Amino acid sequence: MSAAEQNHSIAWKDSAEVARESVGSQKEGLVLPDWLLGWIIPAGSIILWELLARTGVLPPNWLPAPTSVARTIYDMGVAGELWKHVVITLARVAAGFLIGAAAGTLLGALTGYVRIACKLLDPLLQSLRSVPSIAWVPLFLLWLGIQETSKIALISLGAFFPVYLNLSAAVRDVDPKLIEVGRLYRLNSFEMIRRLILPAVLPQYIVGLRSGLGLAWMFVVAAELLGSSSGIGYLMVDGQMTGRAAIIFASIILFAACGKVTDWIANVVGDTTLGHRAR
């Protein structure tokens, strides 16, 4: 940072501190940290919900109390049933994501790097993308049966497109000026890929992988809702069939938690890979 920039940032920090101080002095006695402010409405709603459910204002088969949802999750966990379903769902997401991401990586790299491959394949893939993915379900069921294969195919399809689109665009958009630097230093094609193209596309590739993972979670819900005998989605259908809203809520929470955890892991892995470079 140049001296001028340092001065600038100091000046900026000063004014921010001044602003914070003035806010603090105006609202004495009611200074809450931001994270706590964010919890007020959710926590309040849950307490209200709990109260309404306990007093019987809300029918339990329609909106069960948060505590009974928690009890449902706990009971299933103790019985071991919960883990079975979570593990099978995670396995489906993992398998589908890996296949989809691998295919996306392969075709993305190919269409990004080889111009003719892009001209041949990209229009087709772009038009396939505009088919709403759930519309493939009947075909997958017809071709691949109701077992695991069709579910994993659907999840792979979901994971494929973000990976493909991001990587293909990233490879095509590598700054030709940086490629020229590679030429100046006489890099061969292999070194050019390893030392210039790979690191250049990495940030956008990671973005693609993360959204592919997110879509894998969306598609596993669809796949499991449309006929399965295990998995969190199955729990949902089961809860619906047997009229147990607590199980449906429990499943929603499980989906959210699992999705959040895998995204967090992907985020940490991505940040670690990128290190301290500009993003």
Next chain:
Amino acid sequence: MRNGVLFPGGSLEIRIDRKTFNSSQGDLIVLQDVALAIDPGEFVCVVGGSGCGKTTLLRIIAGLEIDYEGSVSLDGSPVTAPGLNRGMVFQEHRLLPWLTVHDNVAFGLAHTPREERTEKTRHYINLVGLDDFEYEYPHRLSGGMSQRVALARALAGRPEVLLLDEPFASLDALTRVRMQQELLRLWQAEKTTVVLVTHDIEEAVYLADRVVVMSSQPGTIREIVPVGFARPRERTREDFVVVRKHILDEFFAPEVARPSALDIRD
């Protein structure tokens, strides 16, 4: 280390009969009849307006452009591709954003043994005065600092010829003057042959042993002005001002018949 001298510069023999670019309106002649011999260790500045082909000339010497009529040779051997005996700095720093200053400077030294590479890299980072920033990433650097890293990267391969394409054009005026002084210091330390392309006449007179004045459309050499007086040069001294004015006048002097008035992009 030829002749026991520290990394002497290379000699350049440039003869470009014709260099054209394809465009929608047909072939554009960018360079025509450019003949120039540059001595080892000489500092040559090429000045010209935009579109005079001065950047193309530099890219030909670098080996980035090979499709032209004529020949360029470095120490007697023809230039047909980029090579490590030539270092180049562009108008933009072109640092790799995912590498630290250290790794950027070491970029061209991949085939040098590790210890020697680290040592050389540190040496050049020190030479451009960025020791404190060795492990910073480019986005944390100012424009002048980035350009110094680019200079260190170009020098780290100990090239015989250093090619600079308007390296200071995007810097503010004060930084630019400081960078010009730094460049002279580096050149005197390294004894490399330097070809610097600029549109800044003052910069050229301040730096060069000889100033090559180019005219546009097609780009050709108008005049080669030797700048005899000793360094460091005083920009306000009379001899400096006289040479500057002479080159400036050269640009506005009536030209010999122009073959075409097509707009050429630099």
